[in-house]
Amino acid sequence: MRLGLRLCSVRMTAELRHLRAFLAIADAGSVTSAAAVLRMSQPALSRTLRQLEAHLGVRLVDRTTHHLELTTDGRRFLDKAATAVAAVDEALDPARLRPWPLRLGHAWSAFGRHTTPLLRRWKETYPQTPLELLRVDERSAGLLSGKVDVALMRAPLIPREAEGLLGEWLCNEPRVAAVPADSELAAHTGPLNLASLAHHPIALNTVSGLTTLELWPEEIRPDPDAAVLVANTDDWLGAIAAGSAVGVSTSATAEMHPHPDVVYRPLAGTGDVPLMLIWRESPAGSGRPGHPAVPQLVRVALEVLAEDERGTG
Missing domain, CATH: 3.40.190.10 (Periplasmic binding protein-like II)
Structure with a gap:
């Protein structure tokens, strides 16, 4: 009598370690570097990543390129994984109990x-x-x-x-213009407009800011090569105060960040935020x-x- 063997597939349950492994790979940009950070072997980390991909049914990391890159699904999953890990860390932090x-x-x-x-x-x-x-x-x-x-x-x-x-x-x-206190623009008593700013370098917070050069109509759009790129509000204010640029923000910035070398003026012709x-x-x-x-x-x-x-x- 022949005995038939039934193969049973057991679906893996993803664990927190799988999420941490994926986040480490995404942050380090390579499995080797991530394995060093996590203090585990490269084969073990690769196996953990494959387990997570098998659980989700998608490929998270593109291994065919010279440099490791996240797939479209991987980029979508990144925020979810980070939020989940942050929530667990928050819940298990005794100081926040x-x-x-x-x-x-x-x-x-x-x-x-x-x-x-x-x-x-x-x-x-x-x-x-x-x-x-x-x-x-x-x-x-x-x-x-x-x-x-x-x-x-x-x-x-x-x-x-x-x-x-x-x-x-x-x-x-409402939007406001931020200009150096010793500039001709600061001498205007009434509202400024986008055209009056267009010939000046524009300070742009490229990390968290709202303003881009797309705010200006194409026919008066400022020179992108002259833009002063910054990463936060402090550097944005510094560039304007030094006379290196002008900026656009909202009334909240004028209320929260008064500066002796920066003058805020209403900005006409732009929609509220x-x-x-x-x-x-x-x-x-x-x-x-x-x-x-x-x-x-x-x-x-x-x-x-x-x-x-x-x-x-």
């Missing part, structure tokens, strides 16, 4: 002149939940990388990045925020805005 802080990220200028009233109102109303205001020099203000729970954002996200995110519109901020509170929904996809205090933060922010409107109305 009690209370659970609410981390509010911003890339620049926070909540403008409403920042201090928001922080004070939160401390008075919810003293058991610390509100940590963090500047993160990323376009998403640390939300996509898992560094914060909720973010004040002005830069729009592309549709792929917006998956699994929820948000609340807070207000619209919407300010949003953005957060991740819970991993289960229930439509609820990942941090339980997010709804309270939204309510407090709207209350602060409403009080300001009544006070100036």
